[in-house]
Amino acid sequence: QLLAVSKRWPASDLRIAWQQGVRCFGESYISEAIDKINELKGLDIEWHCIGPVQSNKTRQIAKNFDWVHSLCSIKHARRVHDQRPTGLGPINACLQVNISNEPSKSGIRVEDALEISSEINKLDNIRLRGLMAIPAPCRALEQQRQAFRQLHELQSQLNTQGLSMDTLSMGMSGDI
Numbered sequence: 001q002l003l004a005v006s007k008r009w010p011a012s013d014l015r016i017a018w019q020q021g022v023r024c025f026g027e028s029y030i031s032e033a034i035d036k037i038n039e040l041k042g043l044d045i046e047w048h049c050i051g052p053v054q055s056n057k058t059r060q061i062a063k064n065f066d067w068v069h070s071l072c073s074i075k076h077a078r079r080v081h082d083q084r085p086t087g088l089g090p091i092n093a094c095l096q097v098n099i100s101n102e103p104s105k106s107g108i109r110v111e112d113a114l115e116i117s118s119e120i121n122k123l124d125n126i127r128l129r130g131l132m133a134i135p136a137p138c139r140a141l142e143q144q145r146q147a148f149r150q151l152h153e154l155q156s157q158l159n160t161q162g163l164s165m166d167t168l169s170m171g172m173s174g175d176i
């Protein structure tokens, strides 16, 4: 499934993409996203938050999005759970993993994935669907696929340990 990343694109362009059949949009900046969500109310769009989650953003994420791909902590997950309006149903979520172990990147460590995902899985207002990663950029296809493969392996492992994840969120325009 293609998630069209629409950050920095105006609502008028999203509408054109929608007319061409795109239904899922990924946004990074919360206030920019909410403006577009309001402007495009009435279109059957699934809104995905892919930007950094901070404590002061969780309420807006919980209220406005169908998905959040960038959960990196139990603390933020609890806030999203607590702040999810009743009636909207659980928000779909991915846990962001720092798959290439880069000091500058957000995301949990691979070795913490089981503990954190098991905790998040207990939260009724969150439906933990999978893992997200932004691998380090690389020049060789095989190296790039290696990171994607690692994320897939982690997902399979977690699923044998009691999780039930059906989603891997990965890939950008610049990928090989």
Ligand SMILES: *Cc1c(COP(=O)(O)O)cnc(C)c1O
Pocket (backbone or CB within 6 Å): 005, 007, 028, 050, 051, 134, 171, 172, 173, 174
């Ligand atoms: C912006 C962004 C993308 C898309 O990047 P492009 O290079 O524009 O395709 C993908 N994932 C995340 C988390 C992003 O913030």
